[in-house]
Amino acid sequence: MTSQTCLIVGAGFSGAVLARELATDPGWEVQVVDERPHLAGNCHTERDAATGVMLHRYGPHTFHTSREDVWAYIQQFGRMMPFINRIKASTERGVFGLPINLHTINQFFGKRFSPAQARAFLATLGDARIETPRNFEEQALKLLGRELYEAFFRGYTIKQWGVEPTELPASILQRLPVRFNYDDNYYHCRYQGIPEHGYTHIIERLLDHPRIRVHTATRHEPGAAGGFAHVFYTGPLDGYFGHRFGRLGYRTVSFERIETSEPDFQGNAIINYPELAVPHTRIHEHKHFTPWETHERTVAFREFSTETQPHLQPYYPKRLAADKALLQQYRALAEKEAGVSFLGRLGTYRYLDMDKVIGEALDFAQTFRRCLHEGTPPPVFPNREG
Numbered sequence: 001m002t003s004q005t006c007l008i009v010g011a012g013f014s015g016a017v018l019a020r021e022l023a024t025d026p027g028w029e030v031q032v033v034d035e036r037p038h039l040a041g042n043c044h045t046e047r048d049a050a051t052g053v054m055l056h057r058y059g060p061h062t063f064h065t066s067r068e069d070v071w072a073y074i075q076q077f078g079r080m081m082p083f084i085n086r087i088k089a090s091t092e093r094g095v096f097g098l099p100i101n102l103h104t105i106n107q108f109f110g111k112r113f114s115p116a117q118a119r120a121f122l123a124t125l126g127d128a129r130i131e132t133p134r135n136f137e138e139q140a141l142k143l144l145g146r147e148l149y150e151a152f153f154r155g156y157t158i159k160q161w162g163v164e165p166t167e168l169p170a171s172i173l174q175r176l177p178v179r180f181n182y183d184d185n186y187y188h189c190r191y192q193g194i195p196e197h198g199y200t201h202i203i204e205r206l207l208d209h210p211r212i213r214v215h216t217a218t219r220h221e222p223g224a225a226g227g228f229a230h231v232f233y234t235g236p237l238d239g240y241f242g243h244r245f246g247r248l249g250y251r252t253v254s255f256e257r258i259e260t261s262e263p264d265f266q267g268n269a270i271i272n273y274p275e276l277a278v279p280h281t282r283i284h285e286h287k288h289f290t291p292w293e294t295h296e297r298t299v300a301f302r303e304f305s306t307e308t309q310p311h312l313q314p315y316y317p318k319r320l321a322a323d324k325a326l327l328q329q330y331r332a333l334a335e336k337e338a339g340v341s342f343l344g345r346l347g348t349y350r351y352l353d354m355d356k357v358i359g360e361a362l363d364f365a366q367t368f369r370r371c372l373h374e375g376t377p378p379p380v381f382p383n384r385e386g
């Protein structure tokens, strides 16, 4: 090993993009380790042996971004096929389109509102007493009123996060727009798609470089950083420090496979089940993520959300008040760790989508190069605030 070898822990998007960016510089050798036996972290995709359908093994991932450079970057490593995520919600009042749009409002209330009428109507439903929403529930009540909140958000959120929506930040609801037109595209962004050959294929191509060596099924023992010029750690921040102050809260999800003799189980990639009486949060049928492929058979998965136990994969950072306080303790510790930077959803304990992770890894690689050039230490985190 030369002094110019760096170690990247984690072969998800953060680790793979960073590895590729560093390897393009002839001065660097890059070693990537991941404790799982496969690449791509929670974006991992693989063909289902029984049906031939491309599975998103850790749950559905639709790539979406408004960053021109991120969209151009990812397409160097795999072709993005057109795909628009149009999610449905199945409730006892019927099946509706999400995010809440003019069609949802008109169907739900049995109306024929124009955009302006729907906007005025929703204003009468919203709780005007809430000026600045302090949490998820207040945000929903202010924006939508109780009836829509209870039909689409309250139950789903309690199942998804395992806490009362009053304990969650308003920012989680801000992920979902309300539209006063018939646009039922789940995302508001310039570009959207699904990789033709899956996400794992993109990660394989990112890591396919003569100066990158990859070891899967290899655990990194923190503290064993000696000898590497720099370590980029994209695993859980609290795990790096042996959870010495306690565990940051995460939700995890599990899946129940649905076999069917029908060629089409539900007619859509994702259907949400917002009611508390239904134990799962949603059902995904993966063949609908690849409409350009033909499959005679299908497979779908019921998704359940639970608290992350030590032996389970963390998915969603909860970021409750106690977690944020703990996060500050770990961040302070990390700032004292020489030669290590922390990145990605797990390394920074933030609810980040794939495009944000890729964008941050690209930006961080630039910052890292600049610091080397200037002879200053690289930052420990890509973000200032926890």
Ligand code: UDP
Pocket: 089, 098, 152, 153, 154, 156, 157, 160, 172, 173, 175, 176, 272, 273, 274
């Ligand atoms: N949400 C909800 N009902 C839905 C969909 C989403 O209440 O039918 C809430 C829920 O709290 C969820 C959040 O909105 O965690 C963000 O949803 P998003 O679809 O962005 O979650 P992800 O795709 O990341 O699982």
